[in-house]
Amino acid sequence: MSKTQKIEIKCPTPVWEFDSITIGHGGGGRLTQELLRKGVFSLLDNDWLREQGDAATIKLEGNIAFSTDSFVVSPVIFPGGNIGDLAVNGTVNDLAVSGAKPMYLSLSFILEEGLEMKLFSRILNSIREACESAGVKVITGDTKVVEKGKGDQIFINTTGLGVMHPKARLGMKRVKNGDAIVISGPLARHGVTIMSKRNGLEFETSLESDTRPLHQLCLNLINTFGSEIHLMRDPTRGGVATVLNEIAEQTGLGIQLIEKKLPIEDEVAGACEMLGLDPLYVANEGLFVAIVDRAKSKDCLDLIHKLEPGSMATQIGEITMEHPGKVVLKSTIGGRRVLAKATGELLPRIC
Amino acid sequence: MSKTQKIEIKCPTPVWEFDSITIGHGGGGRLTQELLRKGVFSLLDNDWLREQGDAATIKLEGNIAFSTDSFVVSPVIFPGGNIGDLAVNGTVNDLAVSGAKPMYLSLSFILEEGLEMKLFSRILNSIREACESAGVKVITGDTKVVEKGKGDQIFINTTGLGVMHPKARLGMKRVKNGDAIVISGPLARHGVTIMSKRNGLEFETSLESDTRPLHQLCLNLINTFGSEIHLMRDPTRGGVATVLNEIAEQTGLGIQLIEKKLPIEDEVAGACEMLGLDPLYVANEGLFVAIVDRAKSKDCLDLIHKLEPGSMATQIGEITMEHPGKVVLKSTIGGRRVLAKATGELLPRIC
Numbered sequence: 001m002s003k004t005q006k007i008e009i010k011c012p013t014p015v016w017e018f019d020s021i022t023i024g025h026g027g028g029g030r031l032t033q034e035l036l037r038k039g040v041f042s043l044l045d046n047d048w049l050r051e052q053g054d055a056a057t058i059k060l061e062g063n064i065a066f067s068t069d070s071f072v073v074s075p076v077i078f079p080g081g082n083i084g085d086l087a088v089n090g091t092v093n094d095l096a097v098s099g100a101k102p103m104y105l106s107l108s109f110i111l112e113e114g115l116e117m118k119l120f121s122r123i124l125n126s127i128r129e130a131c132e133s134a135g136v137k138v139i140t141g142d143t144k145v146v147e148k149g150k151g152d153q154i155f156i157n158t159t160g161l162g163v164m165h166p167k168a169r170l171g172m173k174r175v176k177n178g179d180a181i182v183i184s185g186p187l188a189r190h191g192v193t194i195m196s197k198r199n200g201l202e203f204e205t206s207l208e209s210d211t212r213p214l215h216q217l218c219l220n221l222i223n224t225f226g227s228e229i230h231l232m233r234d235p236t237r238g239g240v241a242t243v244l245n246e247i248a249e250q251t252g253l254g255i256q257l258i259e260k261k262l263p264i265e266d267e268v269a270g271a272c273e274m275l276g277l278d279p280l281y282v283a284n285e286g287l288f289v290a291i292v293d294r295a296k297s298k299d300c301l302d303l304i305h306k307l308e309p310g311s312m313a314t315q316i317g318e319i320t321m322e323h324p325g326k327v328v329l330k331s332t333i334g335g336r337r338v339l340a341k342a343t344g345e346l347l348p349r350i351c
Numbered sequence: 352m353s354k355t356q357k358i359e360i361k362c363p364t365p366v367w368e369f370d371s372i373t374i375g376h377g378g379g380g381r382l383t384q385e386l387l388r389k390g391v392f393s394l395l396d397n398d399w400l401r402e403q404g405d406a407a408t409i410k411l412e413g414n415i416a417f418s419t420d421s422f423v424v425s426p427v428i429f430p431g432g433n434i435g436d437l438a439v440n441g442t443v444n445d446l447a448v449s450g451a452k453p454m455y456l457s458l459s460f461i462l463e464e465g466l467e468m469k470l471f472s473r474i475l476n477s478i479r480e481a482c483e484s485a486g487v488k489v490i491t492g493d494t495k496v497v498e499k500g501k502g503d504q505i506f507i508n509t510t511g512l513g514v515m516h517p518k519a520r521l522g523m524k525r526v527k528n529g530d531a532i533v534i535s536g537p538l539a540r541h542g543v544t545i546m547s548k549r550n551g552l553e554f555e556t557s558l559e560s561d562t563r564p565l566h567q568l569c570l571n572l573i574n575t576f577g578s579e580i581h582l583m584r585d586p587t588r589g590g591v592a593t594v595l596n597e598i599a600e601q602t603g604l605g606i607q608l609i610e611k612k613l614p615i616e617d618e619v620a621g622a623c624e625m626l627g628l629d630p631l632y633v634a635n636e637g638l639f640v641a642i643v644d645r646a647k648s649k650d651c652l653d654l655i656h657k658l659e660p661g662s663m664a665t666q667i668g669e670i671t672m673e674h675p676g677k678v679v680l681k682s683t684i685g686g687r688r689v690l691a692k693a694t695g696e697l698l699p700r701i702c
Contacts, residue, residue, distance in 0.1 A: 023699045024694050026588075026699060026700070027588060027589060027693060027694065027698060027699065028587070028588025028589035028593055028634075028693070029588075029589045029593055029692055029693030029694050030692045030693065030694045031694055032588075032589075033692075051522070051523070052597070052601070053449055053522075054418055054444075054445040054446075054448050054449050054584065054585065055416040055417055055418035055445050055446050055449035055451065055511075055513070056416070056417045056418070057414050057415065057416055057417075057449070057451075057515060058414070058415050058417060059413075059414055059415065060411065060415060062410075063408050063409070063410055064408065064409050064410065064411060064415075065406040065407070065408055066406055066407045066408075066409060066455065066457060066490065066491055066512065067405055067406035067407070067457070067491055068457035068458070068459045068491055068492060068493050068508070068510055069459065069493045070459040070460070070461050070493050070495050070508055071495075072461055072495045072497050074501075093405075094405040094406050095405075095406050097405050098404055098405050098406035098408070100406060104417065106417060106418070106419035106510050107419070108419045108420065108421040108508050108510075109421070110421050110423060110461070110506055139417065140417055140418055140419055141419060142419050142420045142421050144421050144422075144423045144700075145699065146423050146503060146506075146699075146700060147699065147700075149500060150425075150502065150503040151501065151502060151503070152497060152501040152502070155461055155497075155506070157419070157421055157459050157508040157510070159419055159457050159459075159508070159510035160406075161417065161512075162406070164408060171402070171404075172402070233405065234405065236379070237377075237378060237379025237380075237383075238378060238379035238380045238383075242379055242380055246403070250403070281380075283379075341380055341381045341384070342378060342379070342380030342381065343375050343378065343380050343381045343382055347378060348374045348377060348378065348496065348497075348498065349377070349495075349497060349498075
């Protein structure tokens with residue numbers, strides 16, 4: 001509530017000529033200019049956007065990280081966020097888990113004819129706020145409009161540039177037998193929130209998406225532990241099980257998880273049961289998995305807990321030479337099961 | 352014809368598990384992996400894509416240009432190209448007219464459930480070919496799937512990185528009274544081709560889109576004439592009239608065009624008349640407008656003609672202190688009319 005008020009005071013909603021997006025807003029002419037000037041440029045204002053060139057010009061020292069994501073989440077507004085902050089945080093986090101300080105974003109909209117300007121304004125404000133939180137600037141962009149029924153309200157692409165932390169030594173090749181698998185918080189909140197809303201269950205829970213920027217946490221870990229952090233990933237689509245399967249497959253090593261160590265909130269567990277979802281396969285947006293030198297696992301967790309008091313960060317398993325290429329879960333009652341790769345049919349348009 | 356054969360020999364169409372895109376292809380799991388491995392990674396193969404990280408890491412010296420575009424062209428296949436090569440050339444040209452050598456692209460798909468894999472393969476092959484022609488590499492990407500009726504076959508975002516030519520001194524602030532306005536070729540081919548196809552007229556003409564990369568032409572001009580090239584723009588959506596209106600508005604200077612100098616092919620003129628379009632407002636994809644020092648106008652044109660024999664490059668007008676902020680066309684019979692800013696309603700989804 002206070003979040004919304006703050007936005008309204010700082011950034012009054014633009015007064016638009018139309019109530020909703022028309023085909024003309026995508027034509028590159030006067031209406032496109034109105035959309036950009038009253039909306040994007042005034043809310044995200046900076047020297048690059050004011051120049052309105054075909055490209056923005058910057059200088060970046062050192063190694064550069066470059067990442068892209070298109071966001072098609074449905075519904076576009078959900079408890080804890082909307083497609084706007086999700087689009088900023090998603091790319092910010094792809095840069096962060098790669099070991100980079102996020103710096104600049106491009107922002108590209110595909111708007112469906114009929115999208116309410118009020119909704120577009122709200123999304124723009126969330127983009128502005130998320131950029132401020134993450135310390136990134138939108139410096140170039142694009143807006144297209146498609147006819148009603150040829151899109152779904154709004155799709156957003158963000159592409160990000162960051163500067164690699166000089167101590168970052170991350171990569172699949174650095175993962176080795178015995179490494180600890182650390183997770184930065186509780187599982188499955190984003191996906192379960194979206195699915196609850198989509199299934200009309202949102203009023204039965206107080207669940208919110210975990211969308212947020214992770215760069216400070218990630219960069220602090222790298223700055224403190226350097227090459228002892230071997231790999232970081234953000235388990236979005238497909239969840240933790242999918243990211244771990246990719247690691248097992250690409251390294252040829254095995255992964256063992258301990259079920260009772262998995263941090264799952266009661267409410268998430270309940271919603272997963274109701275919706276028939278396995279939290280290990282559900283998307284997260286404000287979470288990372290780190291593969292770290294086993295000797296530093298406790299220190300890493302201590303740092304995360306210090307930076308984020310109350311966090312449910314924990315070690316959930318380890319890299320092993322057993323069952324190469326496979327992710328195996330040791331269950332609470334002592335059994336073992338292989339966590340297969342997801343096919344992905346169950347959770348469309350989660351981000 | 353020979354173009355198609357060449358692609359088929361070098362890059363056989365992937366054998367897919369499905370005939371068309373399913374929701375599962377966007378889930379981030381096994382089907383997404385299949386799509387990437389058999390399609391994107393095998394056709395666009397390079398070290399960055401093989402790493403499959405959340406971000407690609409690169410080094411770029413000097414000033415960097417950064418540009419993004421989402422492509423929603425309809426129909427996705429048109430005479431002279433398709434959404435794949437258009438998406439590569441479009442971003443390559445935004446970098447080129449900014450004075451940068453295009454280097455790297457991100458590539459992000461929003462696929463509609465039901466998109467035929469055969470069509471997707473064809474588009475991927477065009478992307479590969481266009482990247483080779485432009486000397487750029489796709490180093491990071493994303494793929495999302497939306498339900499049938501929530502998209503339109505395929506939307507593509509490309510975001511590009513280039514290195515600024517050290518001699519480039521381009522910008523609105525550099526445009527001055529008396530500068531010559533040079534155009535690199537004939538007007539309106541892309542837009543007229545799309546509109547002809549959309550209106551079922553494509554069999555009555557042999558018109559093809561002018562989609563192609565412009566970086567060699569642009570970089571050669573900058574290398575030869577340096578700071579005497581004051582501004583370059585590619586007049587895509589909204590056409591030459593819209594780009595010139597932006598220049599007039601942002602510089603506060605006037606622009607005078609000479610109608611009889613406008614390079615318009617007979618076939619384009621005929622199609623424009625049939626479709627009720629003004630070629631000055633129709634999108635181009637392989638064309639640039641350059642504002643150059645008047646003393647160098649002839650030399651610039653000589654260089655373009657040398658690099659592209661038979662090109663219709665010509666000076667179409669000049670910057671003036673008269674009618675500030677306005678673009679005025681001096682017609683063949685001596686009259687003058689103001690070229691207003693387009694609203695953009697007429698030509699949706701042209702790129």
